[in-house]
Amino acid sequence: MRGRPRATVIRTDTTMTSKIARPLDLLRLVGGVVLLVLGLIAVVPSPNDWVWLLGVLVTEGGHWALVACLPLFAPGWRRTRLSRAGVGLGLLGTLLLLTPLARAVAFSRELPGALETRFAVLGSMTPVVFPRPASLVVRSLFIGVSSPAVRVEDHLFASIDGQELRLDLYRPAEDHAPLPGVIVIHGGSWQSGSRKDFPALNRYLAARGYVVAAVSYRFAPRFRFPAARDDVAAAITFLKRNAERLGLDASRLALVGRSAGGQLALVVAYTARDPAIRGVVSYYGPAALRWGYANPAKRSIIDSSGILDAYLGGPPRTHGAQYDAASPLSHIGQGAPPTLLINGLRDELVSPFHGEFLSDRLLRANVPHLFLRLPWASHGCDYVFSGPCGQITTYAVERFLSAVL
Secondary structure: OOHHHHHHHHHHHHHHHHHHHHHHHHHHHHHHHHHHHHHHHHHOOOOOHHHHHHHHHHHHOHHHHHHHOHHHHOOOOOOOHHHHHHHHHHHHHHHHHHHHHHHHHHHHHHHHHHHHHHHOOOOOOOOOOOOOOOOOOHHHHHHOOOOOOEEEEEEEEEEEOOEEEEEEEEEEOOOOOOEEEEEEEOOOOOOOOOOOOOHHHHHHHHHOOOEEEEEOOOOOOOOOOOHHHHHHHHHHHHHHHOHHHHOEEEEEEEEEEEOHHHHHHHHHHHHHOOOOEEEEEEEOOOOOHHHHHHOOOOOOOOOHHHHHHHHHOOOHHHHHHHHHHHOHHHHOOOOOOOEEEEEEOOOOOOOOHHHHHHHHHHHHOOOOEEEEEEOOOOOOHHHOOOOHHHHHHHHHHHHHHHHHO
């Protein structure tokens, strides 16, 4: 008689546990499916612009999958097939999400040697704070890349056709002797974007002994090439004229541009013939514009040919001179400054072939350069500043600038 109530209690507890377990098992399955979908986004081509944007975050933040998958192993994960399926899918997704990081680790091991071979050792300029000790620091993936505080000032550098052109000037918090300058040019298909985009690198470099000027320029289609190029040149002129009060060494300048800004940085550096411009960095910038028009990106992601039409006034068959004038390929000579090219091999907006063409031309002209081909990375990969692309490219840019300036 005493045993029956105990048996009843056991059956009741088991039933209650089962009722609780079912929603937990379902949540575990959903979590596993989500991780798998994100993992696939990290390794397969993007079908449209929304997936590309998500892919940048997933690819550069895939290490967080190690944290996200832990709840899948909560007690009871082996209880049902549903639960085990969720764990299996989650593990597969986690492995896919970690694939970019694994490729970045392998890449980072070769980077220091490549930089030293192409651009010699670090320059003699003493930075305000020490540079990054390694091209990829695991701790920084999770806690971020910190920098000391810097000063940011707004300056009007030109007024053209009733449009004010301004720049944001980043400087170390404390006054120093005249410092070398870095002019940063934003992307946005020559039609949008802001000098306030991607501020983390600007702050990082300013904290390490540079005067960084993030500049604005006029947009197409209202203002076609060479308007934007001329605006960047005007910003350089302003900086030189006001070098003393800005704490700038006007004889040591470098240009850094992203995407459309990469094209502008390259074409200004190669056409200015200015000995003060000692180096140029292009993050995934288009360089072979005729080829780019004939080989457009996936239209569901970006209408690259239409963008070139708006920027240059029409197709190459009617505006060939504009394409040639705007293509950095057309202006490479022995006087071209040292160049650092950065492209993700999974870039679906600006093909890595642009960098290949430019690297080949630079090699033939005996211009010191390095083409970083990031096997896991997509367009805009450095948006996640502490991610694998952000860390590795910052390491490369920092050492490149120190060597050339």
